[in-house]
Amino acid sequence: MADPITSRSRRGVSSPDAPATLDARRRTLPRWHYLVALLAGAANTLSFAPTPHGGWLELVIFAFFFAWLTRTTSWKSAALTGGAFGFGNYVTGVWWLYVSMHDYGGMAAPLAGAAVVLFSLYLAIYPALAAGVWSFCAGHARNGARDADPPFSPTWHGALAFASAWAIGEWLRGYVFTGFPWLASGYAQVDGPLAGFAPVAGVYGVGWMLALVAALIVQALVRAREPRGVDSARRGTRVATPALTALALIAAGLLLPLAQWTTPANAPLTVRLLQGNVKQEMKFEEAGMRAAIDQFQQMITSKPADLIVTPETAIPVLAQQLPPQFASAVRNFSDSTGSAVVFGAIGGTITPDGRVVDYTNSLFGVTPGTRDVYRYDKHHLVPFGEFVPWGFRWFVNLMSIPLGDFARGAPVQKPFIVHNQPVSLDICYEDIFGEEIARNIRESATPAGVLVNSTNLAWFGNTIALDQHLQIARMRSLETGRPMLRATNTGMTAAIDANGKVIGRLAPFTVGSLDVTVQGTTGNTPYVTSGNNTVLAVSLLLLAFGFAFGPGLARRRNGNGKP
Template structure:
């Protein structure tokens, strides 16, 4: 019997009922992510949405069901973008709301595509159609993370960062955890569709595997550690790029750091903490580096680099005070951001868009890209794989930066754009997932929160609340070993999804024989 003929709730035959419920289910996905962290909701909400999807009769209905689910999902999940657009965009409220709706609608196209593709394929699989859905979903999620530089925020796997399924991260990564959530959701859906309780065995088995998975984690402590201090200066975004504030901004971080020089190996300042243009402040920066050379500390700080020959700006992390590679402008011991944020760091079609509104002409929105693969930073003998702000969401990109010799992961950010919203909490959740995937401690330094020191298992050792001027310190143990995810990435997950797709098609063909 086809899935579409199985009655669950008669009213689900009415498209308007399905669309309304789809929006509600998508909106409730917000609570599966930080700061709410109710990860158990994800599979249940997806299962409920799949039950709506199987009632669709045409690809158009399925696409619309997916689109409206996406509107609810992204409309609540990334509503924090409104803070920056409204506060710094310089647009009237109706225009701001129109931009937000356009963003939500664009992102909702991907679950719409998943729904459309699934219904087109359903005829070939019949009762086993839902097992084709993980492959379809992974394809559309890949596209969302790639098209126009991508926006892989709110992937399903992040809902499980604080749950037992998060223990699977070193083995299959966030993409693999998304696959696990989908399997659990499909199993719950089949319980409702078939009234057969044995489908509950699938999520139980998955949970058991997650419980046992830490036993297979190859990470081991090596007996050494780094004394680290992360500085949160809480500089107001409105003042950050004021030329008269360059010296006060620098002194804020310098004064917070000086008492730490003798006691800490690594002192981390956030993204663009130094608002001087680097080549124009060599005297000040040179004196700062010399002062550090007389101590045991090394400072890693975000700074804006500029190449006067090529007229290029780079969002950069520079290292000050390392004895092996003394600081100088454009020395190789630095990291340049590669994954730039559209509008915030570069403006597509800028000749057309920049004159339209202040939103398209923000300070420091003309950066050039660094190299796609860069060597680790070296600081006091530690190898550090760095990334800046939004880049932490690109797991495959960070995988290319991590080597067998990497001791620590570092991400610096400036979440001042998003105020007191759930955006910074989601950002921290993503950073925790990266630490778990690669089995290395993660240092997350931000201008106004949430600054955190995260161990190699994703647990937060120390954190600073938002909008505080403070310092987070910890003795971070070093570990050795290479996680399965570091070795193989998402390849095993894609193989499992393809196998499920093939089995679904095979069962259909056998049924016809």
């Protein structure tokens, strides 16, 4: 059996006659193996925004990552390799959290840096778990260490196990402890060759397909490097089949965007997305609050549109305490121009004795011709920023920023109606949870045709977080077949069509208004219909098959030399 990395001197390959202690020593991978995996993970950060068409780079890096995994000789070394790759990816991909904790939160630099490292180590648990599970389900961990042949042999069930384990690991990362699916591998494919699978199976399904294609490429390369035998036709088949399958999947990903899962509905809307560029350090000071309210009052009433949207907490006061001048100006402007206005403010309930309880991060909507005020309350809250996880009050106390425990809104909330067009609102990083966006469409009595995200990324300064969040929003449009509108404080304020293409954007850190026209849609993509259930069910089924039959397949392969 050929070695995918070549080298008979590679650690992990030993004679069956060698003593057990010598065999174990030879199977211990050198430390630089894990360093290379870490560097590969760091390089994978370059696949994400702002790198254009980074999906192709990611495919190359994932093929290398899988080939590197094949050097491992036990589930432990596989898990360490996956963890090193993940840590390299996350510590270079979410370093901007340091900016929020240190620059704006006032946390000491060493503590903020340590927090980013520890958080990245936590996130790395999930790719480590995925690599370890792959090692078991491919029959590699339980059989390779007993055989004279190198422990890795390219198999179809091994490739499917890698794709499935990777998808399950990413889903768990986006679910456990309220989830943090930032840098899910599928996001880099927004402009890549596999973006067409997004409306079918969502971002985790795109990641599943990425891992499968990468594994098949490695499988084909390994087969191509095997010694030429008498049965050259069979050898050619073993090379061509995985290679052609990988090419077919890439072709499908490139062609699937031609499919129309949704159709235009209702009249197009003229939209104004406001970007105030209010400095974060001034946002909650008395003078800064008054200036922000005056600024957004002027921006809202400067020009009519079907829909006008401000950033998250653009009006940083309790809704019941809105200045009368702002409230009357917005109401009169809406009634006189026919403009619907959505603005961010703080929600809350005032008790009979005058206390404010159940604070919420909210959006309020004013519709022309009615005194009713629409309200959306954020459901998926940010740990440490909007609620304090149990046992972490000490950590929050290290930062001098206004944090607190907010109440949660309902998982599914009614849309905001703008000229007969239902609009689904979400706040801040709620749009990184595609399943929740899909659920809101799927379970709503009036499914939305337009998505709106109102956010404030000023916490993260001028970093890659802005580009990454825009890329995430584009994935939501691909998954749902609906346009996404983003009103942000400092950037990226943008409009995205139903095909995930940016049709307009404002330069970051400028004050301005983005005027666009968007067409709402109706109908459900397969992902909206089933959410993450499809990729989870397929992955669990394939992993169960691999775990049950993988070892037997490996034994038969190593026993008779056949795949």
